[in-house]
Amino acid sequence: MRIRVDEIPESGRFVHLHWDQGRLREFLPPDDPFEMKLVRPVNVDLEIHKRSDHLRVLGSIQGLLELACHRCLDPVRHPLNEAVDLFLIEEVRTPAEEETELELEELEYEFFDGEVIELDQLIAEQIFLSLPHKVLCSAECRGLCPRCGANLNTEPCRCAGGDERSPFAKLNVLRETLPDKKMD
Numbered sequence: 001m002r003i004r005v006d007e008i009p010e011s012g013r014f015v016h017l018h019w020d021q022g023r024l025r026e027f028l029p030p031d032d033p034f035e036m037k038l039v040r041p042v043n044v045d046l047e048i049h050k051r052s053d054h055l056r057v058l059g060s061i062q063g064l065l066e067l068a069c070h071r072c073l074d075p076v077r078h079p080l081n082e083a084v085d086l087f088l089i090e091e092v093r094t095p096a097e098e099e100t101e102l103e104l105e106e107l108e109y110e111f112f113d114g115e116v117i118e119l120d121q122l123i124a125e126q127i128f129l130s131l132p133h134k135v136l137c138s139a140e141c142r143g144l145c146p147r148c149g150a151n152l153n154t155e156p157c158r159c160a161g162g163d164e165r166s167p168f169a170k171l172n173v174l175r176e177t178l179p180d181k182k183m184d
């Protein structure tokens, strides 16, 4: 969704929309390390107000995400509950006065071209900024065995304690389960 600044009324523009998996996918990097999925559509409620030299975006972005555990890759549910309070400043209007600079440091702000707000881009950024640095299914997650790939939370390591299976081990198991075809 794109919003033209000259179409925002003085009373503000209110945006309510839902973001589904398809929309999210447009913004995910191809090698998304989080394997991010939406459990339900993201609920976006924003109001955009015109001020003399900037725009202010206020509201919330809420949803329920599913991310891959950093260690075991199991899906982990992550509630998304972002309060948005953002200042959009026209790119050419770089703060010249020291006073303005100081003020800006305390605010969350972004530059834009002064004419069109790329709202989807803005929503995607807010979602990504809210992600934890490292997703874990639990602090005690034991992860995957780097050799056999066993999920050490739920199964024993298949290569520990000298029980290393050769490719032939599988074959032996297969033989045991086959009916005895030995003939005289």
Ligand SMILES: [Zn+2]
Pocket (backbone or CB within 6 Å): 069, 070, 071, 072, 073, 074, 136, 137, 138, 141, 142, 143
């Ligand atoms: Zn885990």
Ligand SMILES: [Zn+2]
Pocket (backbone or CB within 6 Å): 145, 146, 147, 148, 149, 150, 157, 158, 159, 160
């Ligand atoms: Zn192992």
